[in-house]
Amino acid sequence: MLRIRPFALAALMLAALLPAVPAAGLLLPLPMQAAASGLDDPIARIRDEGLNRSQVMQHLVQLTDVIGPRLTGSPGLKRANDWTRDKLSEWGLEARLEAWGPFGRGWSLERFSAQVVEPQCIPLIGFPKAWSPATRGTLVADVVHLDARDEKDLEKFRGRLKGAIVLSGGIRELQARFEPQARRLTDERLKEMGTLSSPAGTRRGRPQGFPADFRARFEFAAKRSAFLLSEGAAAIVEPSSNGDGGTLFVQSAAVPPLKNGRRVPAWSKEAPKTVPQIVLAAEHFNRLVRMVQAGEKPRMALE
Known part of the structure; x- marks a missing residue:
């Protein structure tokens, strides 16, 4: 595994705002360079470079559009490094x-697609969880909705999941957006933010976007994964816990605990076998659940 040294990353962030300086210019003493540019104030020179000759967008495009995701341990990370x-x-x-x-x-990720194939074709927006195992070719199977909140709920589905694509979880409520998601901060709000301070001795709160019962959900996900694996489920499909309008957030796959009860992350070399796991956009997941609740029997194809 490779990484960039911290000083190199810091240099990249600074250099992203600067143009490629001709080699001859590098040989000039700084006072002479300043005189040549007509800017004597160092702050003014930095602003001039950043505002008039910035390369930040070219570098951002290369790292995000061209190279793309850079999951730890992935070819994308090595290419970015x-x-x-x-x-x-x-x-x-x-x-x-x-x-x-x-x-x-x-x-x-080498290739992925998800769609409903019966009773009609419905292309789905989704993404596999990181370190999820492959489906070994195209998987076509019946869809079963499993809305289990604890181990007692899981027992209700024993013997019913073999070979099925399991919709795991309930409908995620989505609110219509009538206000813009981004707002320009006023001078008054900026001043207010600049004077905010945390009382001494207080602990920071939970990161924004994480539910209060995150740990309990994480532990139950491991138990659910073990149950679905033992029942022979073909794949697990979950709704994105955040985002809407086709935007989804994906984390690492859930894996069962080890035989001694110890839990390890999906990327661990000790990680037990688990089931392929997919995250769908909330709108598409909700539609599938409503179809099942209405008595429909959809079939999905995953590849």
């Missing part, structure tokens, strides 16, 4: 990759 090192070296900085770890297993 190599590109960053080469870019810093191109600017005349000393940059190198250093090994770190141990971490665990790598993971990459």
Whole structure:
């Protein structure tokens, strides 16, 4: 596993705002460069570079659009590390990759598609969970809705899930948006934010977007994964816990506990076998649940 040294990453963030300076310019003393540009104030020179010759968008496009996701242990991460090192070296900085770890297993997505194939075709917006196992080709199976909140609920489905694609969870309520999701902060609000401070000795709250029962959900997800694996379920499909309008958030796959009861993350080399796991956009997941509740018997295809 490779990473960029912290000083190199900091240099990249600064250099992203700066243009590629001609080699001859690098040889000029700073006062002479300032005089040549007509800017004597260092702050003014920094602003001039950032506002008039910024490369931040070119670099952002390369890292996000061209290279894309950079999951730890993935080919995308190595490609991003190599590109960053080469870019810093191109600017005349000393940059190198250093090994770190141990971490665990790598993971990459080669191909994925999801759709309802019966009673009609419905293309679905979804994404596999990281470190989810593959489906070994195209999987076509009946859909079963499992809205289990505890181990007692799981027992109600014993013997009913073999070979099924399981919709796990209830309908996620979505609110219509009548206000813009982004707002420009007023001068008054900025001033108010600048004077806010946390009382001494207080602990930080839960990160925004994490439910209060996150730990309990995490522990139950491991138990549910073990149950579905033992019952022979073909795949697990869940709604995105955040986002709407086709935007979804994906985390790592849930894996059963080890035989001694110890839990390990999905990327661990000790991680037990688990079931393929998919996250769907909430709107599409909700529609599938409503179809099942209405008595329909949809079939899905995953690849």
